[in-house]
Amino acid sequence: MLLAIEQGNTNTLFAIHDGKAWVAQWRVATETTRTADEYAAWLYQLMHMNGLDFKVIDDCIISSVVPQSLFNLRKLCQRYFDRQPFVIGENTHLGIDIRIDKPREAGADRLVNAIGGHIKYDGPLIIIDSGTATTFDVVAADGGYEGGAIAPGINLSMQALHQAAAKLPRIAIEKPNRKIGKDTVSAMQTGIFWGYVGLIEYLVASIQGEYGQKMTVIATGGVVSLFEGATDKIDYFDHDLTLRGLLEIYKRTLATSAAS
CATH class of the missing domain: 3.30.420.40 (ATPase, nucleotide binding domain)
Structure with a gap:
């Protein structure tokens, strides 16, 4: 299963895709001081309530507009899912032209x-x-x-x-x-x-x-x-x-x- 994390300035969305459909979605307020361990404790409870375990996560992808939080989101994926996450703007392939000056x-x-x-x-x-x-x-x-x-x-x-x-x-x-x-x-x-x-x-x-x-x-x-x-x-x-x-x-x- 894929864990997708979409982080905005106000809220952060966590969603799980099982290869066919999105099977769960949760939102949490974006806080730049939230640690990887805090994310994990919160996410573990919600996944457990949906009959899911950390072991089902095969891959992770992150989109974030909050650089201060990216470190801990990356650590969450590495420490608790044993995965090096794909991060938009770093190690992903978009497949589109970006036609702006910068x-x-x-x-x-x-x-x-x-x-x-x-x-x-x-x-x-x-x-x-x-x-x-x-x-x-x-x-x-x-x-x-x-x-x-x-x-x-x-x-x-x-x-x-x-x-x-x-x-x-x-x-x-x-x-x-x-x-x-x-x-x-x-x-x-x-x-x-x-x-x-x-x-x-x-x-x-x-x-x-x-x-x-x-x-x-x-x-x-x-x-x-x-x-x-x-x-x-x-x-x-x-x-x-x-x-x-x-x-x-x-x-x-x-x-x-x-x-x-």
Whole structure:
């Protein structure tokens, strides 16, 4: 079985694939001080609850945008699964062109998403990933990664608003039914939520205009379900896109190693 680890700035996803399907998935808050032993103790309990043992793990693959945590994730794989993990950007084969000015700066998560989108949808694509940051990534019809845009995530914007303005409370993000808030909380929810819908719609239209052709728009990420039904600019909501990309990179890496 394959253990796939996808680490973002806010959450880290652990998922197990049995060769046919994803059989288990768990999330934990990303903390740069969490040790390999702490990860192992947490993961052991969850795997045990699902009838799984550490011995069933044959391989590991990691995608991380948090360099401070990568050491301990690598140690987790080495110490508890006796495996040298595949790490996006280090020892994996992506099989795509990275067509930006500084390819080394392309985030692992954005490249994984590009591959996860390309193998399922007809291109070219715009992939919107809504997490700590909201990213807009352009994927060519041949799967090449062509860049995009990065904006603050919706939760980050809400947090900044609360911290910077003394009288604005910390609130939960919800989809408001109206555009004119009648109190402070509803006004904040309206501004943040519909402001993000506006951000999505404007950037999608602008990117398509600059690209010069119709593009399929896919949305993924931890809070993306908030926007379902709020805009017609998104063609597909795909919560499995990142894991699909990780699995495909794993397969491509194995195939390349076998051929060499």
